[in-house]
Amino acid sequence: MSKAQRLTRTHPDQLLVGLVSVSDRASAGVYVDEGIPSLQSWLAQALTVAPQCVSRLVPDEPARISAALVELVDELGCDLVLTTGGTGPARRDVTPEATLAVATREMPGFGEQMRQISLRFVPTAILSRQVGVLRETDDHAALILNLPGQPKAIRETLEGLRDEQGAVVVPGVFAAVPYCIDLIGGPYAETRPEVVAAFRPKSARRAS
Ligand SMILES: Nc1ncnc2c1ncn2[C@@H]1O[C@H](COP(=O)(O)OP(=O)(O)OP(=O)(O)O)[C@@H](O)[C@H]1O
Numbered sequence: 001m002s003k004a005q006r007l008t009r010t011h012p013d014q015l016l017v018g019l020v021s022v023s024d025r026a027s028a029g030v031y032v033d034e035g036i037p038s039l040q041s042w043l044a045q046a047l048t049v050a051p052q053c054v055s056r057l058v059p060d061e062p063a064r065i066s067a068a069l070v071e072l073v074d075e076l077g078c079d080l081v082l083t084t085g086g087t088g089p090a091r092r093d094v095t096p097e098a099t100l101a102v103a104t105r106e107m108p109g110f111g112e113q114m115r116q117i118s119l120r121f122v123p124t125a126i127l128s129r130q131v132g133v134l135r136e137t138d139d140h141a142a143l144i145l146n147l148p149g150q151p152k153a154i155r156e157t158l159e160g161l162r163d164e165q166g167a168v169v170v171p172g173v174f175a176a177v178p179y180c181i182d183l184i185g186g187p188y189a190e191t192r193p194e195v196v197a198a199f200r201p202k203s204a205r206r207a208s
């Protein structure tokens with residue numbers, strides 16, 4: 001197989017994002033994949049600079065999932081990879097294992113926070129084994145986050161929970177993504193605060 005071309009940013013602050021939908025049925029055409037469109041539309045409205053997204057739809061096979069992650073990070077140079085699906089306890093739910101297999105370091109705060117958020121929506125959130133990790137090569141690093149498979153769970157975990165007045169009750173995990181990407185050497189991504197307010201310490205904020 002020929003090597004995929006490294007992506008190039010069309011703006012210095014543009015995030016290069018890999019999207020991996022893990023679903024036996026969607027990849028076999030039993031139903032239409034809603035994971036990738038949900039991720040794409042959420043990112044498009046959350047980021048101030050439109051991201052460049054590359055997507056992969058794979059069955060719940062560990063080797064296929066790990067290979068997609070390696071290709072997106074090492075060959076295409078993605079800064080961030082979001083997976084959706086395959087995080088539960090069923091025998092074929094193997095996304096966390098396939099992610100850990102290509103990780104150089106774990107970022108446990110992301111999984112902890114996602115379960116905190118999701119428990120506000122559904123009691124079954126305790127069954128989600130999602131992980132956040134870094135994959136670091138000699139000249140590049142990426143953050144990889146597992147999201148649950150239900151399309152509605154994508155928005156819930158990335159954006160968090162607000163009360164009826166719009167005040168944040170539990171912050172979405174995406175609030176931590178831009179600063180994490182700064183720290184691993186990626187671009188300076190900014191979010192729309194009405195969708196998700198990203199945090200950076202004062203010392204890391206760019207003068208406007
Ligand atoms: N890519 C997808 N597109 C649309 N709906 C999905 C997708 N992935 C999951 N879902 C929905 O969310 C549920 C839970 O997701 P999960 O990852 O556990 O899938 P699953 O039950 O193992 O089935 P499959 O792998 O065949 O999608 C699914 O049963 C399905 O209703």
Ligand SMILES: Nc1nc2c(c(=O)[nH]1)N[C@H]1C(S)=C(S)[C@@H](COP(=O)(O)O)O[C@H]1N2
Nearest residue numbers: 085086087088118124125128148149153156
């Ligand atoms: N925010 C949120 N998290 C959620 C859900 C949801 O609807 N919303 N569904 C849960 C369910 S039903 C399961 S079984 C686990 C694992 O889901 P997955 O196998 O689809 O990844 O995630 C959970 N996390």
